[in-house]
Amino acid sequence: MSNFRTFILGLVASFGLPWLCLIVIPVLKYQALQPVAYDKDTDGVEGYYPPAPVHGQGQIVYLREGCSQCHTQMIRPSQIALDGWHKGWGQDQEARPAAPVRSNTLYDYLGEHYAPLGIVRSGPDLANYGWRAPERGIIHQKLFAPRSQHDWSNMPAFKSLYIVRKAQGPVSDKALKLTGKAAPEAGYEVVPTAEAEALVDYLLSLKKDYPVPGVSAAVAAAPAPAKK
Structure with a gap:
């Protein structure tokens, strides 16, 4: 017993x-956790960290469509990965590097119902996609027909988020500018649904690299390196 x-x-x-x-x-x-206020004297910036939550409705679409299966949203700590900048690495040793990217913290996910860290990084990390994203029309093209931009892309097409309809009068301002095999039949146009628009809003809101109070805020507030 x-x-x-x-x-x-x-x-x-x-x-x-x-x-x-x-x-x-x-x-x-x-x-x-609660948002943390910046100290103007110490951090050199004002406001709260993090400043604002992501687009919640778009995150639901992101998770439902399985985007987190192939995309991460986490810049890993420099102790275990080479995802971001770290003082002492590489040639850029200025007080503020040209493009600083810090590792993520718990605070970066405040205001989100879920923290979609991702499962496998088959595609690029999207933690800071909002900073490098093209204009929304190009993102819509990528979602509807990924291979229309890169024929080697292994990204699935999310055509269920779009409507192919017969054009009535002038082409809609929201119609995707598709060419080649991705283009609809003559007289038809492809327009995003409300869910597609929400997903793009969400992707554009992904900016998880705001300065951390007392840490990376000092880097962000440092004088920009002089141009040589």
Whole structure:
């Protein structure tokens, strides 16, 4: 009986402790987080960190369509990966690098119902996609027909988020500018649904590299490197 009791206790500990440490404690810690105010004198910037949440409705579409299966939203710490800039690496050793990219923190996901860290980075990381994103029309083209831009792309097409309809009078301002095999039949046009628009709004809102109070804020506030 004592051996069985030891076995049960060991089994509970084996599954319970990891569940407690990896799920329960982080969730409770995350729920208690509140935006942090910048110190103008110390950080050189004003406002709150993070400044604003992402587009929530678009995130629902992002998760439903499985985008997190192939795209991450996490710049990993410099101790374990080479995702971002770190003082002492490379040739850029200015106080403020030309394009600083810091690792993400729990605060970067405040205001989001879920933190879509991603499963596999088959496609590029999207944590800061909003800064480098092209205009929304090009993003819509990418979502509707990825291979119309790059024939080697392995990204799936999300045509269910768009409507192919017969053009009535002038072409709609929202109609996608498609060419080649991706173009609709003559007299038809492809327009985004409300969900497609929400998804693009969400992608454009992804800017998870705002200065961390007291840490990267000092880097952001440092004088820009002189042009040589």
